[in-house]
Amino acid sequence: MKVLVTGAAGFIGMHVCERLLARGDEVVGIDNLNDYYSVPLKEARLARLAGSPGFRFVRLDVADESGMAALFAGERFARVVHLAAQAGVRYSLINPLAYAHSNLLGFVNILEGCRHGAVEHLVFAGSSSVYGGNAKMPFAESDPVDHPVSLYAATKKSNEVMAHAYSHLYGFPVTGLRFFTVYGPWGRPDMAYWGFTEKILRGEPIDVFNHGQMLRDFTYIDDIAEGVIRVLDKPATPNPDFDPLQPDPGTGKVPFRVFNIGNNQPMPLMDFIATLEKALGRTAEKRFLPMQDGDVPATYADTGRLAEWVGFSPTTPVDEGISRFVAWYFGFFPDSRTVS
Numbered sequence: 001m002k003v004l005v006t007g008a009a010g011f012i013g014m015h016v017c018e019r020l021l022a023r024g025d026e027v028v029g030i031d032n033l034n035d036y037y038s039v040p041l042k043e044a045r046l047a048r049l050a051g052s053p054g055f056r057f058v059r060l061d062v063a064d065e066s067g068m069a070a071l072f073a074g075e076r077f078a079r080v081v082h083l084a085a086q087a088g089v090r091y092s093l094i095n096p097l098a099y100a101h102s103n104l105l106g107f108v109n110i111l112e113g114c115r116h117g118a119v120e121h122l123v124f125a126g127s128s129s130v131y132g133g134n135a136k137m138p139f140a141e142s143d144p145v146d147h148p149v150s151l152y153a154a155t156k157k158s159n160e161v162m163a164h165a166y167s168h169l170y171g172f173p174v175t176g177l178r179f180f181t182v183y184g185p186w187g188r189p190d191m192a193y194w195g196f197t198e199k200i201l202r203g204e205p206i207d208v209f210n211h212g213q214m215l216r217d218f219t220y221i222d223d224i225a226e227g228v229i230r231v232l233d234k235p236a237t238p239n240p241d242f243d244p245l246q247p248d249p250g251t252g253k254v255p256f257r258v259f260n261i262g263n264n265q266p267m268p269l270m271d272f273i274a275t276l277e278k279a280l281g282r283t284a285e286k287r288f289l290p291m292q293d294g295d296v297p298a299t300y301a302d303t304g305r306l307a308e309w310v311g312f313s314p315t316t317p318v319d320e321g322i323s324r325f326v327a328w329y330f331g332f333f334p335d336s337r338t339v340s
Helices: 011-022 039-050 065-075 096-116 151-170 192-202 221-232 269-280 304-310 318-332 334-338
Strands: 002-006 026-031 055-059 079-082 121-127 174-179 206-208 256-261 286-288
Touching: 002 011, 002 065, 011 026, 011 039, 011 221, 026 039, 026 065, 039 055, 065 096, 079 096, 079 221, 096 121, 096 151, 121 151, 121 221, 151 174, 151 256, 174 221, 192 206, 192 269, 192 318, 192 334, 206 269, 221 256, 221 304, 256 304, 269 318, 318 334
Parallel strands: 002 026, 002 079, 026 055, 079 121, 121 174, 174 256, 206 286
Antiparallel strands: none
8 A cells, every 4th residue: 555654764754664665565755854863864764765666755844734735635645654743852942833833733734634635544653751740650541641741742742632633523543652762773863872872982971860760661663663553554443432421532432542652661761771881881971960841750651552452562672672773873883883
């Protein structure tokens, strides 16, 4: 089938495209190649995809209303995987309008394209950040998510309610996926594990926030991509047991679903750093700092619904995933072995 993948030059986008292409789907990938982080890295990801005869790339911003409308009208996609977004919690404190542009206006353009293009199923990237100030662990899709602690989180919560509205009004299936701390080869330089790696190899101190008292559900990229594909292949359906007197935020009376994708095994940040140090063969100098604005002390995914829906939940151990990342990093940046 023909699938649109937005954010195709991104970390998750590249891996999802590879899986779709490997099974024979036709993939149209779009990305605006902005400079939020390394453009050459994004171009290198696209170069990996360019060798496949089933892949076409279109440089396009999802917030470009006329461009997106023309794309949907001309291509007639069967399904859509929407991964393009302005990422990053802390950057939303600096440049909030970028989030309104990409995550809100861009998402409306996706919804409109799916509506008018008779798309069979839209799967879009959510975030564990929507759980915000929630303290009940593990986070479950049935939990209320009304207390975001960053604008980024607020835009991701907005995407979910916008998607539900379109599913209600126009009847097409929509599924949101709340990703939990994704890591692995071809990752994002703005993520902590990447920054830790760079600084450890250069012999520079790493910043450890909340004095190391953090818990994260680190989820390996292959598990994320597998989850995306499995969910894409099973369009959302209405929940026959939905109770409007006790509404479940993760389902509805319409074809709308939300699922967590996390490792379901949260790890203390200090243990994660120790695992990275072991893989790098170096010890980090640590600078302990208070909690950053917009951050949360812990994330922990309940993945029971995902497992029930598609028979899958992430299982890659962190030590295995980190070893793969470090091996890739040394291959992609061969001079990094001798930086310090």
